[in-house]
Amino acid sequence: MEFNRGIKMKKHLRDGTVAALNPETFLVIRIPDAFVLRILSRSLFLAVVLAALPFLGTVLRGFSSSSHNNSFAPSGSLDVGLLNSILLDFADEGLLKEDDKALIVDAPIPNGFGDKIDVVVDSDLERKSLFADESYDFVFTSGSIDAEFIDRVLKIDGIVALPLGAKPTNFAFREQTNYRVVYLKRYGFVIVALKKTGPYIRLVDPSPKRRKLLATVAKTVVLKGLEDVLLEPPRKALVKSRNYLNKIKYLPDLLGDSLEGYNRRVFIGVGLPEENKGAMQWFEKNYPKKNIKFETHSLVVAPEDHFDVSAWLSKNVKEEEYVVMKAEAEVVEEMMKKRTIALVDELFLECKNEWWQKGKRRNNERAYWECLALYGRVRDEGVAVHQWWG
Secondary structure: OOOOOOOOOEEEOOOOOEEEOOOOOOOEEOOOOHHHHHHHHHHHHHHHHHHHHHHHHHHHOOOOOHHHOOOOOOHHHOOHHHHHHHHHHHHHOOOOOOOOOEEEEOOOOOOOOOOOEEEEOOOOHHHHOOOOOOOEEEEEEOOOEOHHHHHHHEEEEEEEEEEOOOOEOOOOOOOOOOEEEEEEEEOOOEEEEEEEOOOOOOOOOOOOOOOOOOOHHHHHHHHOOOOOOOOOOOOHHHHOOHHHHOOOOOHHHHHOOOOOOOOOEEEEEEEOHHHHHHHHHHHHHHOOOOOOOOEEEEEEOOOOOOOOHHHHHHHHOOOOOEEEEEEEHHHHHHHHHOOOHHHOOEEEEEOOEOOOOOOOOOOOOEOHHHHHHHHHHHHHOOOEEEEEOO
16 A cells, blocks of 8 residues: 655754755745743644543443534544545654555545555445455545444454544444554544554343353453452461452452342352351442442351252342352362352352461362362353452
8 A cells, every 4th residue: 555645855954044946936924932842732632632532431431422523523524625635644653654555435436546445335234244244444434324333343452543433333342442542633623543453342131131251252351351360379467468368359359340230149058057157248348339239148058967058049039130249169170060150140169278277288188279270160151250368
C-alpha cells in the first residue's frame, strides 16, 4: 500500500527561523519565541480534546447520539477527498501501515491506496458473512455501525476508526475493555481511533438459562485474575493474616457482577460440623455478597460416611443459579468424576496434605504437589478456585 502526499521540506534554525528548501525561492519567517509557539500549539490541542470529551461516551457506551447530531458526519458528507486526508493522517501517525490490510465500511472508495483496501456496504449481510475472522489490520466506518461485524474481522492490535458519536447497531463497543482510544482529531467532525487490545469477551451469558463462565477465552481471562497459588505449604499464621485474606480475588469482583441477575445465590459448606460452622462464619464476614442474600447449606460429611454430594447438587442446584462451595479434596475429585463440578461457580478447596497444619510431614496424607495438581484440574474446568486453609 503506497501513501503519496506532496511535502515541502523545511529547515528549522536555532533561533526559531523556518526556511523553505527550494532552489528558486527563499522564505524566512521569524518567530519571536519558539517556546511560546509550543505552548500555544499544545493549548490548542488540549482545547480540542476537552471539546470532544462530552461525546466520547457515545462511542464507548453506545448511548444514543440524538443529542450529538453535530458531532459526527453522516456518510453522505464524507467525500473521497476528505477520506483520503483522514487515511493519510492515520498513515502519518503510524496507525495505518504500508502492509496493513484495510477495510472500508459504508464510506467512499479512497484514491491512491493501491489494491489492499476492501470495501463493503453495511447492509450487504451475505457478503459480510464471507469475511474471515481477524483478517483486517485497519477498519474505517461511518454512518450506521455493525460493531459486532467489525470486532469479528479486526485483528488484535488492529485499529478501527469512526466518527465520534456514531451509534453502534449492537453492543460490541459498549462498555468493552478490549478497546482503548489511541487517536482523536477534528475534521469539522471528530474522528476517533480505537485499538483492539484483546478478544471480545462476554464473561457472563445474559440469558436466564446459563450464567456460568462459558467460552474458553472468557475462562482464561477471568481465571488469570485469581490470586497466585501458594507453591509451598504456608505457615498457619500467614494464611490467617489480613494481608493474605486481602489478596483473595473473588469471582464477583473479577466479573464486575452485582449478583442481582441470578434467580438464587447459594453457599454450601461440605465437611464436619465444626468445619462447616467456621466456613459459614468466614463466608458471612469476608465474601463480597454485594448486599444480596445468600442461602447457606451445611452438608455434614464425615470420612466414614458415603454421602453423595453430587446427587445432592444435581437435585438442589440449577445451572442458572450462582453457587459458591467450600469442600475437601476427596469430595471435589468425586464431583469431577460425576461432572457436577460444573454446577459450582466458585470453590474454596481444602486439601489436607502431608504438611497439613502441624508443619511436620505425615506419610498418611497426600503429597502437596497432588493438591496443586487438583487445583489446576479444577481451574481447567472453568471454576474459580481458591486454596482453603481452614
